[in-house]
Amino acid sequence: MAKDFLLEIGTEEIPASYIKPALEAMAAMLSKTLSEQRAAHGSIQTMATPRRLVWLIKDVAEKQEAQTIEITGPPKAAAFDESGNPTQAALGFARAQGVSPDELQVKQTGKGEYVVVSRHQAGISTVDILSGVLADLIQDIPFPKSMRWGSLKVTFARPIHWIVALLGQEVVPCTYGNVTSGNTSYGHRFMSPGPFEVTEIDGYVEALRERFVIVDIEERTERIRQLVAACAKEKNGTIREDEGLLDEVVQLAEYPTAVCGSFDKHYLELPQEVLITAMRSHQRYFAVVDDAGKLMPYFVTVNNTLTRDPQVVAHGNERVIRARLEDARFYYVADQKVSLEDRVEELKEVVFHSKLGTSYEKLERFKALAEHMADQVAPEQKPTVSRAAFLCKADLVTGTVSEFPSLQGVMGRAYARLANEDAAVAEAIYEHYLPTHSGGALPSGTAGALVSMGDKLDTVVGCFGVGQIPTGTADPFALRRQALGIIRIILAKDLSLSLYDLIKQALDGLDGKLTEPKEQTYQAVLDFFKVRLQHFLIGQDQPQDVVDAVLAYHLDPLVETVAKISTLKAFKESETFEPLVGTVKRVVNILKEPVDGDVDPELFVNQAEKDLYQEVVTCEQELEKVLAKRDYGDVLERLSELKGPIDHFFDDVMVLDKDLSLRQNRLALLTRIANLFQQLADFSRLVL
Template sequence: MAKTLYIEIGTEEIPAGYIVPALESMSLRMVRFLDDNRIAHGEPTVTGTPRRLVLHVPGVADCQQAVRTEVIGPPKSAAYDAQGKPTKAAEGFAKGQGASVGDLTIKQTPKGEYLCVFREEAGLAAKEILEKMLPDFIAKIPFPKSMHWSSYTVTFARPIQWIVALFAQEVLQCEYAHVRSGKKSMGHRFMSPVWIEVNDLEGHRENLRKNRVILDIAERRELIRQGAATAAAGVGGKVLADDELLDEITQLVEFPQPLVGRFEDKYLELPPELLITVIKKHQRYFALTDGAGVLLPYFVTISNTVPRDFALVEAGNARVVRARLEDARFYYREDQKVTLDNRVEQLKGVVFHSKIGTSYEKMERFSELAVMLAEKVAPDLAPEVRRAALLCKADLVSGVVSEFPELQGIMGRTYARLQGEPEAVAEAIYEHYLPNRSGGPVPSRIEGSLISIADKIDTIAACFGVGMLPTGTADPFALRRQTLGIIRIVLETPLRISLAEIIDRALALLSGKLTQPAENVKRDISAFFEGRLQHYLATLDEGASPDVIEAALSVGIDDLLEAVQRTKALSLFTARPDFGDLAAAVKRVANIIKAPETAPVDALLFKNPAEGTLFDELAKAEAEVGSRLARSDFAGALESMARLKPMIDSFFDTVLVMDKDDSVRRNRLALLTRTRDLFARVADFRKIQTP
């Protein structure tokens, strides 16, 4: 008989960012546990609030599925003597399996005849199994940080107040953190702090609603969205769309109540990004705009209670935000008294890292790198690149960025505009931080793109150069994200630059700080880039298979744009119905060459017409492929190569490569070496898996 499993863990307020990952883990781990223990079940659902994590699994079988296991024992020859009587080996096997000798059968296996016995394992009650696992299940719910409380040795995100664990209407008996499981949950902490008996999810959801708790995350989120929009409309505004803030606030309240607040018009002189940051990041309020998108002196906050006096609470919220805005206004005005050029000098006192040097030294290094790149891809923009690179870190020592670090680059752009810098310089100061998150936009202008690449490659080279490599659990300098950022900028701009060249130059500029040989560092950085590029290619919508990616990238990644184009062309080419036969032919060529034969092919040594035919067609293909690769026409190059297949097949069908005559044998190997090398200009076909 199928039953419903319901688990609710009630706590003090859990941090907003902890809730959804914890719920996802609970669902995955419970499904894995039930599957591993042969307990049939339906599709689980999870939901929660700041004070409760809920898991609901319908259709859970009340006992395990019985299992019949086949156990193979000793060979028949060892199990029975010449008279056909069981030996001690047979008797010992039967006893070990809890069976009698009469239960044993003979099974024919690839290795011969062996004893066999079938074991019937009855299913245990699901309730008994679940009760044993629940304490460990609760203990292993993952959180970024957990805490101890009271004198208990166990940990959780926040102190546990109640545990509801039901299997149908029956309580699953367990205990964690000195809290015993039961059937009672709690209403809203302030508006309805009463115990509520739980019988089923639907009934419990409605009972919680009556006690001022909206259990469903999606419902709570929509109530906040609609409530904020209605409140904003009341003052003639619109909520500035912000899904990230909406998601966070959803996990901060159990019973959302929108409230409107107002601040003085004078604060609208602040840059919009600064004003929004104060309202959003530090107060968790929604900013409001008019129909044209201009900020209004209003905000919407979401309370977790329905206040007795709305005006009093709204005034208190305004008083709090006013203090933060006044701080921002003070710093903003003070910052304008010092030019960015003067702030650059202050970077000499800011240590980027004790092993790498100051922020000023870092700026000097990546400035040179950025100008080098500009002179290669956009010489006319070199002056703007040089100026923007000089100023792009200056706002790190400004008052606003010291108070609001998330505004680095944004405030630099603002101050650059205020002091009359060209727009290209101001925009590059901001854009050199891009992309600043996974999937975020890359710089829109060449100036910002080049400085971003230079800054990131300097960080990567410096960290690798002093042994600060990312691990599976730690990447404090976000080297993976910065490497992927460079890849995306190069591909999406697009840019044709030499990765090896910029790594070499970056390491040369760091020569006095490296703790290991530059060639070793370069090798490690190149391998790191290749790994990130493989990951990037595999995640594309039209992503190639891992073996094709590896085959294409084995040619090299110095030109990232070319490497990606080559991979995509190869991936499409492998979809051809005749690709398997071509790959087999190319692999046969590669496999027969134990060591490359570098001597030139001598046509006078040919003894078989197939040698001459392959030689002539290979020469034509080499010319065609060279021409097509020069234009980055990888699809065309592969087509030219594919036309060699009949000649390769004929060669192997009629020619003995390992001829007794040394000169003939080496000449044939030289011909095959040239053939292999032609295909290797696009990919290492040996790495491609074919049926």
């Protein structure tokens, strides 16, 4: 009979950002453990509050599935004599396995006939399985930082106070540190701090709710949405949408309540982003906006307890935010006393990287890169690109950005506007930081896009050039994100830029800074971009075999590479795909390796090879023109016309002729055919 399994780990308050990854990791480990131990189970539900991590597994088998195992002994020839009697080898094997010689069986294996013993293993109870692994699984839950407490040697994100581990109504014994599992849980720290027994897993969620703990994350999220929306509605406003803040606040309260507060209207003179950041980053307040999306002088806070007098709480929150906003106003006013242009000089005192120099040196490098790109794709934008690149890092030395680092770029744009810089320059200053995450918004303008790519490329190439390459666990300069940002911008803007050229330009700008060999760095960066492009395209639902086939021979320019992939993806759905690819694979399989040397028509002895050669020559001439138009559908259509002549060639011609000169000539012809198809992709990698 299947039973539900409940695991609750009760702790001190765990940081909000730790919770979701921990839940996912433990769920995966529990599922893997049960599967490996042949204990069937149903779905896994994860729940949490700041003080507890919870896993509820439905329909867990009471015991593992029984199995029959075979133990292989000596070969039959060594186990029995000519009369079929067991030898000492067979007798010794039987004795070691605790069976009589009569129970030995002979089984055919890949190595011949061997003596085997079949043994039935009854399944052990799931309680025993879980009891034996829970402590190790708890220890293996990953956290950015773990801690020890008391004199214990075990670690966890925060000290553990209780563990509930139940299979049905039976306690799963487990000890972690000085805490032993049981069926005792606890309610809200302040509103219902006492212990209670979990007598029924089905009633666990409701029992906590009665004790002012909403353990279901989705339920708590929806409760907060409704509470803060109601508060904003009282002020004739709505909550500014902020899923990131909501996700964080959800993990800060076990029983959320909401209170509305206000601030002086004169603070609305500050840039909207400054106000939002001051409320969000430090205080985790939700901003209230009007129907036009403009900030109102109100905010909503989420608390972890029921409040007797909301006004008292609101006044306390108002005092806190008033101090934060006053600081922001002070910095904002002070920053305007020095122009962005004058602040650029201060970047000479800001270290970007110990081996790559100051932020000013970096600015000079990526400014040159951005101007180089502008020359190629938007020469009319070069003055805007140049000015934006020069000013875009100046806000890093302002007081506002020092206090609120997330406002880099935002304040640069604001101060540029106040200084009457061109609107396109101001916007490019902000947009050069985009995208800020893997699926984030891209620069809308060309100038911002080029400055963004220049900045990101200098960082990627520079870090590779000094040996700071991302690992599986560390990417301190977010090089993966930066490379992906470059790829996304090039593709979205349809920029005819050569990645090969840009990497070389970036390397030239880093002369005197590199600690790694230049050619080695160039290839490493190129490979890095190739992997990032591969992951990006597969994530965009491009077939992996098509992506691999095109990237085997093509990477640059990116827009053309992606066009080839899209063409091949569409081709996979056609009736001619399998026949053509099958023919090309036959060409590649016979070649194994490309053959050097020219094709000599004088050595042809068969009409089929003469016809194929003439078709190849014609195709080579026509394909050059079609490729220049970058219409890869036409390229594929022209290549498809080679199928018939190739098939006739294989039907009528012995490629691997005994005459070496004929063989070499025919292989050289096949090499030219392979080269034609390779202008689109490595067709041998396509999956039929």
